[in-house]
Amino acid sequence: MRLWLDNPISDTVQEGVWLYTKKGEFEVLHIRHSTKFSIVTLNEVDSREASQALTNLDISVSREDFPELEDEDSFYQIDLIGLPVKDTLGADLGRIHTFLDGLETDVVEVKSGDKTLLIPMISSVVISLTLEDGLLIEPLSTWAAEDE
Numbered sequence: 001m002r003l004w005l006d007n008p009i010s011d012t013v014q015e016g017v018w019l020y021t022k023k024g025e026f027e028v029l030h031i032r033h034s035t036k037f038s039i040v041t042l043n044e045v046d047s048r049e050a051s052q053a054l055t056n057l058d059i060s061v062s063r064e065d066f067p068e069l070e071d072e073d074s075f076y077q078i079d080l081i082g083l084p085v086k087d088t089l090g091a092d093l094g095r096i097h098t099f100l101d102g103l104e105t106d107v108v109e110v111k112s113g114d115k116t117l118l119i120p121m122i123s124s125v126v127i128s129l130t131l132e133d134g135l136l137i138e139p140l141s142t143w144a145a146e147d148e
Contacts, residue, residue, distance in 0.1 A: 001051040003031075003038045003059075006101055010067075013038065017065045021057045075131070083134035085110045085119070088127060093117055096135060108135065 005013060013019070019026045019042070026042040045051055066076060077099050085093040085108075094112030106121040119125060119135070125143050127136040 001040060001042070001045065001054065003040045004036070005038060012061055012066055013040070017061055019059045019061060021054065021059050023054060023057060026054075075129070079131060080108075080129070080135075083131070085117075085135045085137065087137050087139045089139050091139070093137075093140075110135075 003013065013028060013031060015028055015031055017028050019028060024044075026045060028040055029043055030041040032039045045054065069075070080096050081098065083096045085096060087093060092112070094110040094115070094117060097109045097111040097116075100107040100109060100118070108119045108121060110117040110119055117140075119137060125137050127138065129135050
């Protein structure tokens with residue numbers, strides 16, 4: 001069956017890893033990657049009907065199956081959700097809500113109440129990002145285009 005990954009270059013989903021869905025737990029018996037999706041064989045999914053029953057489900061993997069990060073400046077996106085976002089003037093801009101995929105540049109969606117801010121993760125905007133302090137950016141006035 002086809003499996004679309006949020007991060008197609010991830011090594012997280014591989015043979016022997018268990019996938020968790022609201023319809024059950026499935027072991028990856030075989031996986032073959034392509035540029036847009038992966039083809040997987042799962043235990044207990046042995047017919048077209050069984051495969052179709054899993055269509056459009058979110059899947060997760062155990063944290064234990066995450067590959068080890070290469071250095072201390074690398075993070076998993078899941079670890080950044082909820083971190084505070086401030087600018088260098090001390091303004092509290094909200095908290096990291098999610099990440100936008102499929103764009104040329106990584107973009108963080110920040111929420112504060114009913115307001116949403118999209119922050120490009122580029123060196124001219126981002127000062128620092130740590131698990132302890134969150135995301136520190138340049139003031140919006142130095143990089144954000146104003147709505148007319």
